[in-house]
């Protein structure tokens with residue numbers, strides 16, 4: 001509190017700590033996920049699906065948290081040989097535009113590279129301006145389009161863009 005008004009949560013602009021997900025993170029991770037994706041959309045994972053995914057040995061899962069241990073965001077990727085796919089990434093609305101996704105993405109690609117991954121792929125809604133800007137700033141480039149890939153809750157469909165980055169690249173031109 002300052003002058004009697006609550007501080008906005010986003011006022012805490014310290015860089016997040018990014019670390020591997022623990023089993024005990026499932027609930028808070030899913031709570032953030034549910035703030036990021038409409039439960040009626042194809043991008044939404046039920047809690048049980050998330051818990052099952054976290055158990056997979058091919059999964060790399062990271063959380064970003066405040067110094068007080070509050071979950072701000074997460075990133076999930078699945079490896080297959082020398083390739084990986086980012087399956088889900090989200091930052092709680094109160095924590096956006098503070099570099100959280102930038103940190104998560106950078107750490108994720110670093111870790112995947114150490115695990116022998118040469119190329120990281122992902123799918124993004126063509127209309128997702130924030131996510132596209134994030135991935136483009138990181139150095140991902142569009143390599144394909146999947147027509148009507150995403151189904152929205154109102155029944156309309158949106159194209160998906162497939163993006164890729166080479167892990168030898170310095171993400172965000174080394175600025176994150």
Ligand SMILES: CC(C)(COP(=O)(O)OP(=O)(O)OC[C@H]1O[C@@H](n2cnc3c(N)ncnc32)[C@H](O)[C@@H]1OP(=O)(O)O)[C@@H](O)C(=O)NCCC(=O)NCCS
Nearest residue numbers: 036089090091096097098099100101102130131133134137
């Ligand atoms: C996309 C998302 C993960 C970005 O998280 P974030 O923590 O706010 O992103 P960052 O603060 O790290 O932003 C890094 C860069 O990404 C770009 N960016 C992020 N949000 C943006 C927005 N709303 N508009 C335009 N550019 C944006 C900017 O280049 C930004 O750098 P800048 O702040 O120096 O301009 C977040 O908006 C989110 O969780 N959205 C809902 C879930 C989602 O769409 N996930 C991706 C599915 S593919």
